[in-house]
Amino acid sequence: MRELPDISELLSRAKAGDEAAIREFVAEFEPEVRIMVRGRLPRLLRTQFDSMDFVQSVWESFFTDLRERSQDFENVRHLRKFLAAVARNKVFEQHRRLTRTEKYTLAKEERLYVRRGGREVGRDFPSPEPTPSQAVQAADRMAQLTAGCTPKEVEVIRLRHDGLTNEDIAERTGLGERTVRRIIEAARARMEGRR
Known part of the structure; x- marks a missing residue:
């Protein structure tokens, strides 16, 4: 240099x-x-x-x-x-x-492609979204849960399915927390009775 x-x-x-x-x-x-x-x-x-x-x-x-x-x-x-x-x-x-x-x-990282035989193949990664069959099963289960329910009860069950707490559901629907809890427990009992 x-x-x-x-x-x-x-x-x-x-x-x-x-x-x-x-x-x-x-x-x-x-x-x-x-x-x-x-x-x-x-x-x-x-x-x-x-x-x-x-x-x-x-x-x-x-x-x-x-x-x-x-x-x-x-x-x-x-x-x-x-x-x-x-x-x-x-x-x-x-x-x-x-x-x-x-x-x-x-060490947590994984390669996106793996060598199989003489070529690189993309690795399969599970999606956080449900598979089509899981989505259909969930829709069927929701239909069973809400069969014969009033529109307000259907709303409560759907909100609970979306992950809201009883307190949040009560606030959103204008129902009391006890009423929300009673609707959810009745839906759960109907599902357990069908198994």
Whole structure:
């Protein structure tokens, strides 16, 4: 790697916000930072992140730090060591977050495609929605529950089916809580009698 003629002059221009200096600086060191990141990126994270995500994070930290604090680098080698340390810390921090914390653990993730024979096949995932046959069964059960009921009783049963509490149903329908409870218990007894 060639040495830059005057690193301190380029850094002071970049610190002052000179966009040409920042572009020159990034153009000079980005290939090295990318190599630093790729060398430290664990195999586990390679499927989750592009190395350029980390490179951008390194530059963000570097230039923020440069503006906020006076970073003095003895020479280009010192600067490269500093950039390597920032890259290492960014990768390590993300790896630790995704492998050692319960909230983001990669062990919970499953591949969307699995290899079967010589090709990749999409994995079947259960839907949170009921299957068509479950929907028909639920509709039949609701028809049985509400058979012979008054419109108000049907409303109470449907609201209970939708997950409302007795108190919420009473408030919504204008009935007393005891009446709501009596209607629901009578519907439950009718269903148990049919089994």
